Amino acid sequence: MNSKIKQRPRLVVSSLLAAVFIPIIATAAEVPRATFDVANFKEAMAQVTGAAAIAESKQVSIQASSITEEASQTHIKVVTSLPGVEQIAIFAEDNPRPLLANFRLPKDTVSEVGARVKIQKNTNIVAVVKADGKFYTTKYLVKVGGRGCGG
Numbered sequence: 413m414n415s416k417i418k419q420r421p422r423l424v425v426s427s428l429l430a431a432v433f434i435p436i437i438a439t440a441a442e443v444p445r446a447t448f449d450v451a452n453f454k455e456a457m458a459q460v461t462g463a464a465a466i467a468e469s470k471q472v473s474i475q476a477s478s479i480t481e482e483a484s485q486t487h488i489k490v491v492t493s494l495p496g497v498e499q500i501a502i503f504a505e506d507n508p509r510p511l512l513a514n515f516r517l518p519k520d521t522v523s524e525v526g527a528r529v530k531i532q533k534n535t536n537i538v539a540v541v542k543a544d545g546k547f548y549t550t551k552y553l554v555k556v557g558g559r560g561c562g563g
Contacts, residue, residue, distance in 0.1 A: 453503060453510040460501045460514060460540060461547050469494065469548035472541050476554055483556040488537055489526040496544035497523040506535035531556060
């Protein structure tokens with residue numbers, strides 16, 4: 413009987429964690445796979461934004477090393493202070509498949525995402541944020557000091 417009492421808190425905590433993380437995982441999974449297969453940067457950007465106008469914004473920032481020694485695991489973080497963020501996409505302009513990540517964020521979520529990605533060679537990392545129905549962008553140059561994803 414004591415073992416049942418001790419297990420209940422674990423079950424409650426597990427259920428709460430599942431309730432918090434499953435909606436986030438489900439919304440991230442909604443991105444169509446074909447979007448990631450587009451080889452041209454401008455075409456990939458158009459598919460993500462629906463070819464809408466995109467404004468440069470100082471309220472969007474990219475955090476990454478300016479020179480990466482391990483290009484197959486480059487950590488990129490995008491942070492924004494824009495209100496009403498719905499989506500954050502990360503691109504590498506010169507990669508064979510430029511769309512690296514695309515996150516759809518539930519309402520009132522912290523507007524910060526990160527990913528470990530492969531980059532081919534020196535390239536601009538481009539973040540696109542959709543907030544209140546409008547698109548905003550910034551970019552950051554990352555140089556490859558080690559091996560790129562090509563070898």
